[in-house]
Each structure stands twice: as C-alpha cells, then as structure tokens.
Amino acid sequence: MATDSFADLLSVYMRRIRASAAGVATEIGLSREAVNNWRNGISAPNPRSRDKLVACTRYLRLTEGEANRLLSAAGFAPEFPLQAESVGEPPFAGFQDKVFAQLAQAMPYPIALLLSPAHWGQPPFRYELLRRARAQYGEGSVLHIQPPYSVSTEPADYFAAIARQCGLGDVASDYEFESALERRLLGGERIFCLVSRFEQGTPALRETLAGILRSLSEMHSGRLHLLLCGGEALADLKYRSGDLSLLNIAHVHHWPDPTLDDLMQLAQLRWPEHTWTASVVAVLETLSGGHPALFEEGLQWLVDHLGPEASLHEGHAAFGALHTHLASSPRLWQTFLPLAQTPATRARLQQLLQADDLGRARPYLQDDALRSLFWGNLIHARGAGDAARLHWRSPTVREAGRMVLESCSTD
Structure with a gap:
C-alpha cells in the first residue's frame, strides 16, 4: 500500500518474532546500524539493496502478501505478483488438478516436487493449493511447513517452529516433532503437507527434516502426502547433491507457462474494474512471453497510459512504447x-x-x-x-x- 510507512512496517514485523537489528543484519549481510536506520526512518533501502530486503522478508517469515507490502513501502516492485486469493475458477486449474490427482495415486511414496522459476512465488498460488488440499483431505488434515530462514537457528527452535506451523503443540527436539506427527498418522489419518522453501536453513537441519519425512512416509505408506515447492535451490538439492532420498524418490512437476486463458484470468483478477479483451492480452502475451512480472508491468502500463478501455495491436502507436518500457524492466x-x-x-x-x-x-x-x-x-x-x-x-x-x-x- 502506498500509504504504508516502511519504517513502521519493518518495526511491526521485527517485533512480531522478536528479531533484533543485529540478528537481521547478520542474516542479510548488512550492518546493525543500517538496519536500525531503516527501522527508525533515517534511511531506506536503495535500489541496489533490493535482494537484501527480500532476504529480510524471508528471515522475518513474512507471507507473500506481507513481503509485497514491505517491498512496496520501500518503493520496490512486488516479489510475488498476481498472487491474490482468487474467486471462482482460478488460473492453472487443470495443472493443479493433475498435480493433486497424481499425488493421490502415487504409491508407495506420495511425494512430489513442484518447481517454479522466478516471479511465480514459492509456491505459486499458495492459497489455491491449500484450498484444494483442504477440499480433498479435510480442513484439519492439511499442514504447511516453512522452515526458518535463519542459518543460526538452534535445532530445538527449528523443530519447535515447524511444530507450531503444523499445530502439533510444543516440541523441544526433532524426536518430539517426529513423534507428534506420527501420532496423527497412527490414528489412521491421511495427511497432506505442503513444504515451501525447504531449501532454507542449514544443510544439517534440512537433512534431519528430510529424514523424518521420508521415514514416516515409509512406515505409514500412503498416509503422508508431501508436496515440496521451490525453485533453483530445490532443483540443485535434487540433481546436484543427490544425497537426500526424500527428493530422489519424488515425482517432479514444473509450473507451466500460462495459456491465454490463464492470462485473461490473471488480468481480471489483478484489475477487475478494467475491461480486458483477448486481443489486448494476446499482444501483451507476445511482448512478455508469459513472464509473470513482465506481464503485470505491461498491464500496469496499459492502465496508466490507455485507460480502462485499452486497445492494442502491433501497429498501434503505443506498441513500440510499451516494448521499450518492458525491455527496461x-x-x-x-x-x-x-x-x-x-x-x-x-x-x-x-x-x-x-x-x-x-x-x-x-x-x-x-x-x-x-x-x-x-x-x-x-x-x-x-x-x-x-x-x-x-x-x-x-x-x-x-x-x-x-x-x-x-x-x-x-x-
């Protein structure tokens, strides 16, 4: 939101998890003084420090919407464009149907990776994925794990944070986390677990979590359904390290390029007050190549320059200007x-x-x-x-x- 104060938002998000300026500074590679200056409104992130601010949003465990809000307050474009909660038939519905159908049928290990490139979010359309999971598995049988970003998190704190995310109560160790999750499975419950940003944290903690999930999947065949979401770092863990059996046995899905229908839905979702014709969206599809952030930038340019009844084609006077604008993104x-x-x-x-x-x-x-x-x-x-x-x-x-x-x- 344009009226948000960056300093106030940062202070609120830091207080929520009791993060110190020194802790934030250590994790994102800045000085404590720089972080304090941000928090006190003395200075703001400059264009070259956007990556530092994105790392800060991860360390503070912000949702996609909160991360976008903090970035916007600092004058940056959102990190997760077009990720609002949808109403009615969502974009990419057919692809998501396929992912859930294959996961339900995968035996003996219902484990899948959902890999997506930059600017789609990790995972893309999280709200919709979780909504579908609740409809298929039941409201209380859907868990969402987001491992802590900090590489200095102690093992007990790491598993305590994950247990809280899963509604498993207070745990003080990896063993207690495993036992609490297993008790749910022993009751005959079928559980769906969405794991996003699995690649975060230290290798040792990640390997422990992977071992627990793999072990429970083996012992309770068909009851623990895992969907791990990520991008390049998760792909590197699967293909380059090769030592995490949890990833080695997972079926891989790649988030697809949007169709024209998907883009029409995304445009209407983002600017419902505007009329978007298929011809205009098709031209923007050609210019952006389906790149989500570039597509959204193009939509914003059309709103700002051509108004609600935008018309655009290759010979249109605005076509070249829009091409130049997007090439400078x-x-x-x-x-x-x-x-x-x-x-x-x-x-x-x-x-x-x-x-x-x-x-x-x-x-x-x-x-x-x-x-x-x-x-x-x-x-x-x-x-x-x-x-x-x-x-x-x-x-x-x-x-x-x-x-x-x-x-x-x-x-």
Whole structure:
C-alpha cells in the first residue's frame, strides 16, 4: 500500500518474532546500524539493496502478501505478483488438478516436487493449493511447513517452529516433532503437507527434516502426502547433491507457462474494474512471453497510459512504447547483469542472445548461463519430452539482454 510507512512496517514485523537489528543484519549481510536506520526512518533501502530486503522478508517469515507490502513501502516492485486469493475458477486449474490427482495415486511414496522459476512465488498460488488440499483431505488434515530462514537457528527452535506451523503443540527436539506427527498418522489419518522453501536453513537441519519425512512416509505408506515447492535451490538439492532420498524418490512437476486463458484470468483478477479483451492480452502475451512480472508491468502500463478501455495491436502507436518500457524492466536487468559483468560470462551471454534455439531442454541444465536464465524465467522450454528445446521467452527479453550488454561494454 502506498500509504504504508516502511519504517513502521519493518518495526511491526521485527517485533512480531522478536528479531533484533543485529540478528537481521547478520542474516542479510548488512550492518546493525543500517538496519536500525531503516527501522527508525533515517534511511531506506536503495535500489541496489533490493535482494537484501527480500532476504529480510524471508528471515522475518513474512507471507507473500506481507513481503509485497514491505517491498512496496520501500518503493520496490512486488516479489510475488498476481498472487491474490482468487474467486471462482482460478488460473492453472487443470495443472493443479493433475498435480493433486497424481499425488493421490502415487504409491508407495506420495511425494512430489513442484518447481517454479522466478516471479511465480514459492509456491505459486499458495492459497489455491491449500484450498484444494483442504477440499480433498479435510480442513484439519492439511499442514504447511516453512522452515526458518535463519542459518543460526538452534535445532530445538527449528523443530519447535515447524511444530507450531503444523499445530502439533510444543516440541523441544526433532524426536518430539517426529513423534507428534506420527501420532496423527497412527490414528489412521491421511495427511497432506505442503513444504515451501525447504531449501532454507542449514544443510544439517534440512537433512534431519528430510529424514523424518521420508521415514514416516515409509512406515505409514500412503498416509503422508508431501508436496515440496521451490525453485533453483530445490532443483540443485535434487540433481546436484543427490544425497537426500526424500527428493530422489519424488515425482517432479514444473509450473507451466500460462495459456491465454490463464492470462485473461490473471488480468481480471489483478484489475477487475478494467475491461480486458483477448486481443489486448494476446499482444501483451507476445511482448512478455508469459513472464509473470513482465506481464503485470505491461498491464500496469496499459492502465496508466490507455485507460480502462485499452486497445492494442502491433501497429498501434503505443506498441513500440510499451516494448521499450518492458525491455527496461528492472526484473529483466537484475537477471542479465551478473552474466554481463565478467568477460567469460559476457561472451557466453552474447553468444546466446544471437541464437534462436538455445539447445535441448533437460531435467537439469549443466551450463551455468543457461541455468541462470532458465530459473530467472528469461528462457523456457517449448515442446515435450525429448523434443523439448530452449528458447527466449520473447523478443522483448532478448532486447533487454542486448541493452544490458551494451550498457556494460560502455561503462
């Protein structure tokens, strides 16, 4: 909200979990003085510290809506665009139906990973996923685990926090957490557990949690249904480390690109007071390539410049202006810039920007530049199975990459 005070919001969120300025500073890589200056209204985050503020939202355990609110108060774009709770038939309904149907049928281990690139949220459309789970499993049988962000959390505090999230009462150790969850399963209950940001915290605590969930899944076959959500870091845990059996046996789903119908629903959800025609949304789909944050930026530009009865086509006078505006999006630049700032990666980026086909899509991309672009949501896979190939999301995205290269070469 535009009227929110960044300093006041930060103070409220810090007090809620009794976070000290020193604790926040240690976790996000700033000085205690800088955090105190934010909290006291002496200074505000500058454009280069957006990533620090996003890390702060995780450490403070903010919901997607709260994170967006704090970022907005600091003058930044939301981290989780288009994630409002929907009314009626939601976007991506068919995909979510498929995920839940496959999870219910998976035996002996109903465990799935839901991987999504940047700007979709982790997990995407959390409200809808939990609503569907409650309808399928029952209101009291749906748990949501979000492991603490802090790497300095003590094991007892880590499992106490997770137990509270699950409504399991007070626990003081990993053993007590496992016992409390097992008591629910011993009663014959079928439990659904959504685990978001599983990759947070220390490797040792993550491995302990994974071991508990895997063990309970084995001992109570078919009763503990797990959906673990994340992005690049979760994919790295599955494909690069290879030592967490919980992830190794999980079925993998990738959040799909939006269809035109999905985008129509997202536009109506975000700006219900405006009339969005299929032709306008189709043009914006072409410009954004389905990139969620870029699509929302385009919607906002149309609202600001063309009004509620927006009309747009490739020959429209506003088409070029909108293309230029989107190519300058900070969301695109913050993914391209790290690749353009060193000679080796700059040469690789230049090579990729000249290509229409970027190679075969694989379960895990070994090429560092391709992997960064994929999880940054700037490239995507087209086709299915062995025929799937990687391509740029849109000419707008490629134009942004060229602008970044040009900027770095003239600095």
